[in-house]
Amino acid sequence: MKKPIKVAVTGAAGQIGYSLLFRICSGDMLGKDQPIDLMLLERNNEASMAASRGVIMELDDCAFPLLNSVSSSCCAKECFAGAQIALLVGARPRSADMQRSDLLAANAQIFVEQGRAMNEVADPNIKVLVVGNPCNTNAYIARRCAPNLNPRNFTAMMRLDQNRTFSQIAHKLDCKVTDIEKLPVWGNHGGTMFPDLTNATVRGEAVMNLIDQTWYTEDLIPTVASRGSAIIKARGHSSAASAANAAIDHVRDWVNGSNGRWVTMAVPSDGSYGVPEGLTFGFPVVCKDGDYEIVKGLELSDFQKERIAKNVKALTEEREIVDQIIAQA
Numbered sequence: 001m002k003k004p005i006k007v008a009v010t011g012a013a014g015q016i017g018y019s020l021l022f023r024i025c026s027g028d029m030l031g032k033d034q035p036i037d038l039m040l041l042e043r044n045n046e047a048s049m050a051a052s053r054g055v056i057m058e059l060d061d062c063a064f065p066l067l068n069s070v071s072s073s074c075c076a077k078e079c080f081a082g083a084q085i086a087l088l089v090g091a092r093p094r095s096a097d098m099q100r101s102d103l104l105a106a107n108a109q110i111f112v113e114q115g116r117a118m119n120e121v122a123d124p125n126i127k128v129l130v131v132g133n134p135c136n137t138n139a140y141i142a143r144r145c146a147p148n149l150n151p152r153n154f155t156a157m158m159r160l161d162q163n164r165t166f167s168q169i170a171h172k173l174d175c176k177v178t179d180i181e182k183l184p185v186w187g188n189h190g191g192t193m194f195p196d197l198t199n200a201t202v203r204g205e206a207v208m209n210l211i212d213q214t215w216y217t218e219d220l221i222p223t224v225a226s227r228g229s230a231i232i233k234a235r236g237h238s239s240a241a242s243a244a245n246a247a248i249d250h251v252r253d254w255v256n257g258s259n260g261r262w263v264t265m266a267v268p269s270d271g272s273y274g275v276p277e278g279l280t281f282g283f284p285v286v287c288k289d290g291d292y293e294i295v296k297g298l299e300l301s302d303f304q305k306e307r308i309a310k311n312v313k314a315l316t317e318e319r320e321i322v323d324q325i326i327a328q329a
Protein backbone atom coordinates (compact mmCIF):
# COMPACT_ATOMS: atom_id res chain seq x y z
CA MET A 1 0.00 0.00 0.00
CA LYS A 2 1.42 3.42 -0.97
CA LYS A 3 1.75 6.20 1.61
CA PRO A 4 -1.20 8.66 1.40
CA ILE A 5 -0.62 11.94 -0.45
CA LYS A 6 -1.91 15.09 1.23
CA VAL A 7 -4.22 16.92 -1.18
CA ALA A 8 -5.66 20.34 -0.23
CA VAL A 9 -8.70 21.69 -2.07
CA THR A 10 -10.09 25.19 -1.53
CA GLY A 11 -13.66 26.18 -2.34
CA ALA A 12 -14.64 22.68 -1.38
CA ALA A 13 -18.34 23.43 -1.10
CA GLY A 14 -18.60 25.25 -4.42
CA GLN A 15 -19.78 24.05 -7.81
CA ILE A 16 -16.42 22.83 -9.07
CA GLY A 17 -15.59 21.31 -5.70
CA TYR A 18 -18.74 19.21 -5.86
CA SER A 19 -17.56 17.58 -9.11
CA LEU A 20 -13.88 17.50 -8.28
CA LEU A 21 -13.69 15.91 -4.85
CA PHE A 22 -15.48 12.70 -5.76
CA ARG A 23 -13.23 12.12 -8.76
CA ILE A 24 -10.08 12.78 -6.74
CA CYS A 25 -11.22 10.25 -4.15
CA SER A 26 -12.11 7.63 -6.75
CA GLY A 27 -8.51 7.68 -7.99
CA ASP A 28 -9.00 9.53 -11.29
CA MET A 29 -6.32 12.09 -10.44
CA LEU A 30 -3.49 10.25 -8.73
CA GLY A 31 -4.18 6.66 -9.69
CA LYS A 32 -6.30 3.78 -8.50
CA ASP A 33 -3.63 2.64 -6.00
CA GLN A 34 -2.87 6.02 -4.40
CA PRO A 35 -4.46 6.73 -1.01
CA ILE A 36 -5.30 10.34 -0.21
CA ASP A 37 -5.50 12.54 2.85
CA LEU A 38 -7.96 15.21 1.77
CA MET A 39 -7.84 18.65 3.39
CA LEU A 40 -10.67 21.03 2.54
CA LEU A 41 -10.82 24.80 2.92
CA GLU A 42 -13.96 26.90 2.90
CA ARG A 43 -14.93 30.40 3.94
CA ASN A 44 -15.51 31.16 7.57
CA ASN A 45 -19.29 31.57 7.59
CA GLU A 46 -22.08 29.28 8.72
CA ALA A 47 -23.46 28.56 5.25
CA SER A 48 -20.06 27.62 3.77
CA MET A 49 -19.11 25.50 6.77
CA ALA A 50 -22.48 23.71 6.70
CA ALA A 51 -22.17 23.04 2.98
CA SER A 52 -18.65 21.73 3.55
CA ARG A 53 -19.93 19.38 6.28
CA GLY A 54 -22.56 18.14 3.85
CA VAL A 55 -19.93 17.37 1.22
CA ILE A 56 -17.90 15.44 3.79
CA MET A 57 -21.00 13.42 4.73
CA GLU A 58 -21.38 12.48 1.06
CA LEU A 59 -17.70 11.62 0.72
CA ASP A 60 -18.16 9.33 3.73
CA ASP A 61 -21.20 7.77 2.14
CA CYS A 62 -19.18 6.84 -0.93
CA ALA A 63 -16.90 4.64 1.22
CA PHE A 64 -13.98 5.39 -1.12
CA PRO A 65 -11.23 2.83 -0.48
CA LEU A 66 -8.56 5.43 -1.36
CA LEU A 67 -9.81 8.13 1.03
CA ASN A 68 -7.54 7.66 4.03
CA SER A 69 -8.75 10.79 5.85
CA VAL A 70 -10.70 13.98 5.26
CA SER A 71 -10.62 17.20 7.23
CA SER A 72 -12.26 20.56 6.75
CA SER A 73 -11.22 23.99 7.96
CA CYS A 74 -11.72 27.69 7.44
CA CYS A 75 -8.10 28.34 8.42
CA ALA A 76 -5.66 28.28 5.48
CA LYS A 77 -2.67 27.29 7.62
CA GLU A 78 -4.58 24.34 9.04
CA CYS A 79 -5.69 23.23 5.57
CA PHE A 80 -2.27 23.47 3.91
CA ALA A 81 -0.23 21.88 6.72
CA GLY A 82 2.11 19.43 4.98
CA ALA A 83 0.08 19.61 1.75
CA GLN A 84 1.83 18.04 -1.25
CA ILE A 85 -0.77 19.03 -3.82
CA ALA A 86 -3.12 22.03 -3.66
CA LEU A 87 -6.02 22.78 -5.97
CA LEU A 88 -6.94 26.41 -5.39
CA VAL A 89 -10.51 26.58 -6.62
CA GLY A 90 -12.14 28.81 -4.00
CA ALA A 91 -12.78 32.22 -5.54
CA ARG A 92 -15.67 34.20 -6.90
CA PRO A 93 -16.87 33.24 -10.40
CA ARG A 94 -17.80 35.96 -12.90
CA SER A 95 -21.30 36.77 -14.06
CA ALA A 96 -22.39 37.13 -17.70
CA ASP A 97 -21.50 40.83 -17.95
CA MET A 98 -17.91 40.45 -16.65
CA GLN A 99 -14.48 39.58 -18.07
CA ARG A 100 -12.39 37.15 -16.01
CA SER A 101 -9.90 39.95 -15.31
CA ASP A 102 -12.72 41.92 -13.61
CA LEU A 103 -12.43 39.33 -10.82
CA LEU A 104 -8.95 40.48 -9.83
CA ALA A 105 -10.24 43.01 -7.33
CA ALA A 106 -12.51 40.43 -5.68
CA ASN A 107 -10.12 37.48 -5.69
CA ALA A 108 -6.50 38.71 -5.53
CA GLN A 109 -6.46 38.92 -1.73
CA ILE A 110 -7.46 35.25 -1.44
CA PHE A 111 -4.28 34.23 -3.25
CA VAL A 112 -2.10 36.58 -1.22
CA GLU A 113 -3.36 34.94 1.97
CA GLN A 114 -3.22 31.40 0.68
CA GLY A 115 0.26 31.88 -0.84
CA ARG A 116 1.51 33.13 2.52
CA ALA A 117 -0.13 30.29 4.41
CA MET A 118 1.33 27.65 2.07
CA ASN A 119 4.72 29.30 2.41
CA GLU A 120 4.64 28.68 6.15
CA VAL A 121 3.22 25.21 6.38
CA ALA A 122 3.08 23.32 3.06
CA ASP A 123 5.55 20.75 1.75
CA PRO A 124 8.33 22.85 0.10
CA ASN A 125 7.77 20.96 -3.17
CA ILE A 126 3.99 21.33 -3.13
CA LYS A 127 2.41 21.21 -6.59
CA VAL A 128 -0.16 24.00 -6.91
CA LEU A 129 -2.90 24.28 -9.51
CA VAL A 130 -4.85 27.53 -9.50
CA VAL A 131 -8.36 27.28 -10.95
CA GLY A 132 -9.97 30.40 -9.38
CA ASN A 133 -10.05 33.25 -11.90
CA PRO A 134 -8.22 35.09 -13.27
CA CYS A 135 -6.20 31.92 -12.77
CA ASN A 136 -2.91 32.86 -14.45
CA THR A 137 -2.48 36.01 -12.42
CA ASN A 138 -3.78 34.40 -9.24
CA ALA A 139 -1.08 31.73 -9.62
CA TYR A 140 1.47 34.51 -10.05
CA ILE A 141 0.21 36.14 -6.82
CA ALA A 142 0.38 32.90 -4.84
CA ARG A 143 3.92 32.21 -6.09
CA ARG A 144 5.10 35.72 -5.21
CA CYS A 145 3.69 35.29 -1.72
CA ALA A 146 5.39 31.92 -1.18
CA PRO A 147 9.13 32.53 -1.68
CA ASN A 148 10.18 29.41 0.25
CA LEU A 149 8.34 27.02 -2.05
CA ASN A 150 9.44 25.68 -5.43
CA PRO A 151 8.36 28.47 -7.84
CA ARG A 152 8.09 26.08 -10.84
CA ASN A 153 5.26 24.35 -9.08
CA PHE A 154 2.79 27.25 -9.18
CA THR A 155 0.65 26.52 -12.22
CA ALA A 156 -2.71 27.67 -13.55
CA MET A 157 -5.38 25.82 -15.44
CA MET A 158 -5.57 26.11 -19.21
CA ARG A 159 -6.32 22.44 -19.76
CA LEU A 160 -10.00 23.27 -20.08
CA ASP A 161 -9.14 25.48 -23.05
CA GLN A 162 -7.09 22.67 -24.59
CA ASN A 163 -9.88 20.14 -24.02
CA ARG A 164 -12.41 22.51 -25.56
CA THR A 165 -10.21 22.92 -28.64
CA PHE A 166 -9.75 19.17 -28.98
CA SER A 167 -13.51 18.62 -28.97
CA GLN A 168 -14.10 21.36 -31.56
CA ILE A 169 -11.51 19.78 -33.86
CA ALA A 170 -12.90 16.28 -33.30
CA HIS A 171 -16.39 17.51 -34.29
CA LYS A 172 -15.08 19.40 -37.30
CA LEU A 173 -12.91 16.58 -38.66
CA ASP A 174 -15.08 13.72 -37.42
CA CYS A 175 -12.18 12.13 -35.59
CA LYS A 176 -11.55 10.94 -32.04
CA VAL A 177 -10.00 13.32 -29.53
CA THR A 178 -7.31 10.68 -29.01
CA ASP A 179 -6.31 11.03 -32.69
CA ILE A 180 -5.22 14.63 -32.05
CA GLU A 181 -1.68 15.58 -31.05
CA LYS A 182 0.40 18.73 -30.54
CA LEU A 183 -2.41 21.20 -30.00
CA PRO A 184 -1.59 23.64 -27.20
CA VAL A 185 -3.36 26.81 -26.06
CA TRP A 186 -0.85 29.57 -25.41
CA GLY A 187 -1.14 32.49 -23.07
CA ASN A 188 -3.85 33.58 -20.71
CA HIS A 189 -7.10 31.90 -19.68
CA GLY A 190 -8.86 35.01 -20.96
CA GLY A 191 -10.17 36.55 -24.16
CA THR A 192 -6.77 36.59 -25.91
CA MET A 193 -6.00 32.88 -25.43
CA PHE A 194 -4.43 31.29 -28.50
CA PRO A 195 -5.44 27.74 -29.50
CA ASP A 196 -2.57 26.93 -31.86
CA LEU A 197 -3.10 24.50 -34.73
CA THR A 198 0.31 25.11 -36.33
CA ASN A 199 1.81 21.78 -35.31
CA ALA A 200 -1.43 19.89 -34.65
CA THR A 201 -1.97 16.53 -36.30
CA VAL A 202 -4.87 14.11 -36.62
CA ARG A 203 -3.69 10.52 -37.04
CA GLY A 204 -0.37 12.00 -38.18
CA GLU A 205 -1.81 14.37 -40.80
CA ALA A 206 -1.42 18.15 -40.37
CA VAL A 207 -4.68 19.70 -39.16
CA MET A 208 -3.90 22.86 -41.14
CA ASN A 209 -4.18 20.80 -44.35
CA LEU A 210 -7.65 19.65 -43.34
CA ILE A 211 -9.32 22.94 -42.35
CA ASP A 212 -9.39 26.40 -43.86
CA GLN A 213 -7.71 29.42 -42.29
CA THR A 214 -10.96 31.40 -42.11
CA TRP A 215 -12.67 28.71 -40.01
CA TYR A 216 -9.59 28.63 -37.80
CA THR A 217 -9.30 32.35 -37.10
CA GLU A 218 -12.96 33.41 -37.34
CA ASP A 219 -14.70 30.42 -35.85
CA LEU A 220 -12.48 28.09 -33.83
CA ILE A 221 -10.38 30.62 -31.91
CA PRO A 222 -13.34 32.84 -30.87
CA THR A 223 -15.48 29.79 -30.03
CA VAL A 224 -12.86 28.43 -27.65
CA ALA A 225 -12.04 31.85 -26.19
CA SER A 226 -15.70 32.65 -25.48
CA ARG A 227 -16.78 29.16 -24.41
CA GLY A 228 -16.77 30.11 -20.73
CA SER A 229 -19.18 33.01 -21.42
CA ALA A 230 -21.39 30.81 -23.60
CA ILE A 231 -21.71 28.33 -20.73
CA ILE A 232 -22.50 31.06 -18.21
CA LYS A 233 -25.26 32.34 -20.52
CA ALA A 234 -26.67 28.85 -21.07
CA ARG A 235 -26.42 27.46 -17.54
CA GLY A 236 -26.65 30.60 -15.45
CA HIS A 237 -23.45 29.38 -13.73
CA SER A 238 -19.90 29.01 -14.92
CA SER A 239 -18.55 25.68 -16.10
CA ALA A 240 -18.11 23.24 -13.25
CA ALA A 241 -17.92 19.55 -14.21
CA SER A 242 -15.75 20.28 -17.25
CA ALA A 243 -13.53 22.53 -15.14
CA ALA A 244 -13.17 19.79 -12.52
CA ASN A 245 -12.37 17.32 -15.29
CA ALA A 246 -9.65 19.60 -16.66
CA ALA A 247 -8.16 20.01 -13.18
CA ILE A 248 -8.00 16.21 -12.87
CA ASP A 249 -6.33 15.97 -16.31
CA HIS A 250 -3.80 18.69 -15.44
CA VAL A 251 -2.67 17.17 -12.14
CA ARG A 252 -2.82 13.55 -13.38
CA ASP A 253 -0.48 14.29 -16.28
CA TRP A 254 1.84 16.42 -14.14
CA VAL A 255 2.19 13.70 -11.51
CA ASN A 256 2.04 10.58 -13.65
CA GLY A 257 3.39 11.86 -16.98
CA SER A 258 1.89 12.73 -20.35
CA ASN A 259 3.57 9.82 -22.21
CA GLY A 260 5.37 12.17 -24.56
CA ARG A 261 2.18 14.01 -25.55
CA TRP A 262 2.05 17.80 -25.51
CA VAL A 263 -0.35 19.13 -22.92
CA THR A 264 -1.17 22.73 -22.01
CA MET A 265 -0.20 24.06 -18.61
CA ALA A 266 0.10 27.68 -17.54
CA VAL A 267 3.49 27.78 -15.82
CA PRO A 268 5.98 30.47 -14.79
CA SER A 269 7.72 31.55 -17.98
CA ASP A 270 11.47 30.89 -18.20
CA GLY A 271 11.70 33.46 -21.01
CA SER A 272 10.96 30.91 -23.75
CA TYR A 273 9.45 32.29 -26.97
CA GLY A 274 9.97 35.87 -25.81
CA VAL A 275 7.44 35.55 -22.95
CA PRO A 276 8.80 37.67 -20.08
CA GLU A 277 10.21 35.57 -17.29
CA GLY A 278 7.83 35.01 -14.41
CA LEU A 279 4.48 35.53 -16.18
CA THR A 280 2.22 32.51 -15.61
CA PHE A 281 1.70 31.63 -19.24
CA GLY A 282 0.07 28.77 -21.11
CA PHE A 283 2.71 26.75 -22.98
CA PRO A 284 2.89 23.36 -24.61
CA VAL A 285 4.64 21.13 -22.09
CA VAL A 286 5.55 17.47 -21.77
CA CYS A 287 5.25 15.90 -18.31
CA LYS A 288 7.58 13.20 -17.03
CA ASP A 289 8.77 11.94 -13.63
CA GLY A 290 6.49 14.30 -11.70
CA ASP A 291 7.75 17.38 -13.53
CA TYR A 292 6.99 19.33 -16.72
CA GLU A 293 9.20 20.78 -19.46
CA ILE A 294 8.14 23.54 -21.83
CA VAL A 295 8.39 22.26 -25.42
CA LYS A 296 11.43 24.04 -26.82
CA GLY A 297 12.78 24.86 -30.28
CA LEU A 298 9.54 25.67 -32.12
CA GLU A 299 9.89 28.12 -35.01
CA LEU A 300 7.13 30.71 -34.56
CA SER A 301 5.40 32.34 -37.53
CA ASP A 302 4.40 36.02 -37.49
CA PHE A 303 0.80 34.93 -36.83
CA GLN A 304 1.84 32.92 -33.76
CA LYS A 305 4.11 35.72 -32.49
CA GLU A 306 1.31 38.25 -32.82
CA ARG A 307 -1.16 36.06 -30.89
CA ILE A 308 1.38 35.29 -28.18
CA ALA A 309 2.21 39.00 -27.87
CA LYS A 310 -1.47 39.84 -27.17
CA ASN A 311 -1.39 37.43 -24.24
CA VAL A 312 1.89 38.85 -22.96
CA LYS A 313 0.29 42.30 -23.02
CA ALA A 314 -2.83 41.17 -21.14
CA LEU A 315 -0.86 39.34 -18.46
CA THR A 316 1.72 42.10 -18.08
CA GLU A 317 -1.10 44.58 -17.41
CA GLU A 318 -2.63 42.27 -14.80
CA ARG A 319 0.78 41.77 -13.21
CA GLU A 320 1.25 45.53 -12.84
CA ILE A 321 -2.07 45.78 -11.00
CA VAL A 322 -1.38 42.91 -8.63
CA ASP A 323 2.19 43.93 -7.89
CA GLN A 324 0.63 46.97 -6.20
CA ILE A 325 -1.91 44.82 -4.36
CA ILE A 326 0.87 42.51 -3.08
CA ALA A 327 3.00 45.47 -2.00
CA GLN A 328 0.10 46.91 0.01
CA ALA A 329 -1.15 43.61 1.48
Ligand SMILES: NC(=O)c1ccc[n+]([C@@H]2O[C@H](COP(=O)([O-])OP(=O)(O)OC[C@H]3O[C@@H](n4cnc5c(N)ncnc54)[C@H](O)[C@@H]3O)[C@@H](O)[C@H]2O)c1
Residues within 6 Å of the ligand: 010, 011, 012, 013, 014, 015, 016, 017, 041, 042, 043, 048, 089, 090, 091, 092, 093, 094, 110, 130, 131, 132, 133, 134, 135, 157, 158, 160, 161, 189, 238, 239, 240, 243
Ligand atom coordinates in the same frame (compact mmCIF):
# COMPACT_ATOMS: atom_id res chain seq x y z
N1 LIG B 1 -9.47 28.15 -14.96
C1 LIG B 1 -10.60 27.66 -15.44
O1 LIG B 1 -10.61 27.06 -16.53
C2 LIG B 1 -11.89 27.81 -14.67
C3 LIG B 1 -13.02 27.12 -15.10
C4 LIG B 1 -14.21 27.27 -14.39
C5 LIG B 1 -14.26 28.11 -13.27
N2 LIG B 1 -13.14 28.76 -12.87
C6 LIG B 1 -13.12 29.61 -11.68
O2 LIG B 1 -13.13 28.78 -10.52
C7 LIG B 1 -13.64 29.53 -9.41
C8 LIG B 1 -14.66 28.69 -8.65
O3 LIG B 1 -15.79 28.45 -9.45
P1 LIG B 1 -17.09 27.75 -8.85
O4 LIG B 1 -18.05 27.64 -9.98
O5 LIG B 1 -16.73 26.52 -8.09
O6 LIG B 1 -17.59 28.88 -7.85
P2 LIG B 1 -18.59 28.71 -6.61
O7 LIG B 1 -19.00 30.10 -6.22
O8 LIG B 1 -19.63 27.70 -6.88
O9 LIG B 1 -17.64 28.12 -5.50
C9 LIG B 1 -16.56 28.82 -4.98
C10 LIG B 1 -16.39 28.35 -3.55
O10 LIG B 1 -15.20 28.94 -3.06
C11 LIG B 1 -15.46 29.32 -1.72
N3 LIG B 1 -14.48 30.34 -1.35
C12 LIG B 1 -14.50 31.66 -1.66
N4 LIG B 1 -13.45 32.26 -1.10
C13 LIG B 1 -12.75 31.31 -0.44
C14 LIG B 1 -11.57 31.33 0.35
N5 LIG B 1 -10.89 32.44 0.58
N6 LIG B 1 -11.14 30.15 0.87
C15 LIG B 1 -11.80 29.02 0.66
N7 LIG B 1 -12.94 28.94 -0.06
C16 LIG B 1 -13.41 30.09 -0.60
C17 LIG B 1 -16.90 29.79 -1.71
O11 LIG B 1 -17.46 29.77 -0.42
C18 LIG B 1 -17.55 28.76 -2.64
O12 LIG B 1 -18.01 27.63 -1.92
C19 LIG B 1 -14.19 30.83 -10.01
O13 LIG B 1 -13.24 31.87 -9.84
C20 LIG B 1 -14.35 30.50 -11.49
O14 LIG B 1 -14.29 31.64 -12.29
C21 LIG B 1 -11.95 28.62 -13.56
Ligand SMILES: O=C(O)C[C@H](O)C(=O)O
Residues within 6 Å of the ligand: 093, 094, 100, 133, 160, 227, 228, 229, 231, 238, 239
Ligand atom coordinates in the same frame (compact mmCIF):
# COMPACT_ATOMS: atom_id res chain seq x y z
O1 LIG C 1 -15.58 31.69 -18.09
C1 LIG C 1 -15.55 31.65 -16.87
O2 LIG C 1 -15.63 32.66 -16.15
C2 LIG C 1 -15.42 30.31 -16.17
C3 LIG C 1 -14.25 29.56 -16.67
O3 LIG C 1 -13.08 30.31 -16.66
C4 LIG C 1 -14.48 28.95 -18.03
O4 LIG C 1 -13.67 29.14 -18.92
O5 LIG C 1 -15.50 28.22 -18.17
